[in-house]
Amino acid sequence: MVQSVAVRGKFICGTRSAIGVRVKLFEHDLNIANAYSQPIQNDEYMLAINHDDVLNETYTDQDGNFFVHGTTVEVNQIQPILKVYHNCLLNGMPGFRKIHFIVPYHFTNYGIHAKRVLDLGIFNLEVILPVSMNVTTFLVLLILISTNNGFVNRNQSVEIRGRFMCSGQPLHRAAIELWDDDRSLLKSLIFILMQKRGPEDSYIARTNTDERGEFTIAATYQRKSEIIPYLYVYHRCDIDQLPLSKSRPMFKLWRTFVLKIPEQYVNTGNRALRILDLGDEILLENCNMRNELYYRRCAYSMPSPFLSRLTHHDFFLN
Numbered sequence: 001m002v003q004s005v006a007v008r009g010k011f012i013c014g015t016r017s018a019i020g021v022r023v024k025l026f027e028h029d030l031n032i033a034n035a036y037s038q039p040i041q042n043d044e045y046m047l048a049i050n051h052d053d054v055l056n057e058t059y060t061d062q063d064g065n066f067f068v069h070g071t072t073v074e075v076n077q078i079q080p081i082l083k084v085y086h087n088c089l090l091n092g093m094p095g096f097r098k099i100h101f102i103v104p105y106h107f108t109n110y111g112i113h114a115k116r117v118l119d120l121g122i123f124n125l126e127v128i129l130p131v132s133m134n135v136t137t138f139l140v141l142l143i144l145i146s147t148n149n150g151f152v153n154r155n156q157s158v159e160i161r162g163r164f165m166c167s168g169q170p171l172h173r174a175a176i177e178l179w180d181d182d183r184s185l186l187k188s189l190i191f192i193l194m195q196k197r198g199p200e201d202s203y204i205a206r207t208n209t210d211e212r213g214e215f216t217i218a219a220t221y222q223r224k225s226e227i228i229p230y231l232y233v234y235h236r237c238d239i240d241q242l243p244l245s246k247s248r249p250m251f252k253l254w255r256t257f258v259l260k261i262p263e264q265y266v267n268t269g270n271r272a273l274r275i276l277d278l279g280d281e282i283l284l285e286n287c288n289m290r291n292e293l294y295y296r297r298c299a300y301s302m303p304s305p306f307l308s309r310l311t312h313h314d315f316f317l318n
Contacts, residue, residue: 005071007103013125021060023082024084082102097125154268159272171235176208176209178204232258
């Protein structure tokens with residue numbers, strides 16, 4: 001059946017627009033029966049074999065904005081994936097960094113035109129989303145998680161701000177924790193790729209999004225070597241749509257994800273000299289909802305001990 005999807009957004013790299021970023025719309029196809037796709041031209045379509053499941057691609061304009069629309073013929077419901085190739089933070093190094101956004105199912109529909117457009121908002125490409133990356137990204141990550149030798153404890157500061165949205169509405173009471181990566185190089189790679197927080201990491205600070213979905217988290221932490229901060233975010237965007245949530249409404253489920261903080265936003269002293277602005281970010285479904293067991297494994301994480309002891313109070317509000 002003919003199915004369509006559309007995505008738009010704006011990419012920035014620090015304080016400047018990310019110009020010429022390549023944006024490709026894919027369909028994640030695990031069914032060998034889904035062998036055909038259809039490009040749309042002049043409100044018509046024709047069937048063609050598409051081994052790579054590429055629906056469409058585009059590039060960001062002079063302001064960093066993009067819009068991409070894709071249509072395909074599939075037997076089952078499609079799972080669109082937006083892949084972004086950019087060179088933010090590479091500092092002249094060859095190659096590209098690659099990040100993925102999995103488009104929620106309710107932004108797809110039957111027909112040759114998308115009825116709803118997924119708006120990613122403003123996304124800062126300096127943020128490291130290491131769920132999927134190429135070799136170049138591994139090199140950048142190795143630089144980011146390397147540490148310098150030191151003998152004296154020193155104060156180091158970092159500050160992050162941003163805004164989280166869910167289905168076009170501000171996401172109130174999302175919990176944001178700031179942690180320091182205390183693991184070895186190899187363990188850091190493994191845990192960050194798995195989007196998990198290790199038991200050896202050091203807790204630094206915590207905050208919540210306000211009624212507008214906005215947050216600011218600033219902290220100073222004392223350590224001999226350079227700190228390697230990351231954000232651990234707990235939220236309930238679209239969680240009520242899961243069958244398990246409907247059958248057990250009193251059981252609070254939480255979805256989590258990790259954002260790695262680039263090293264240039266960490267400085268010595270009692271105050272952050274630069275603020276990492278995440279922009280307006282839309283919280284997406286980062287797992288396949290068609291397979292509930294897989295979704296449960298990667299997204300049903302409960303809050304950390306710092307949050308669990310507050311679950312019976314007003315700290316968590318829908």
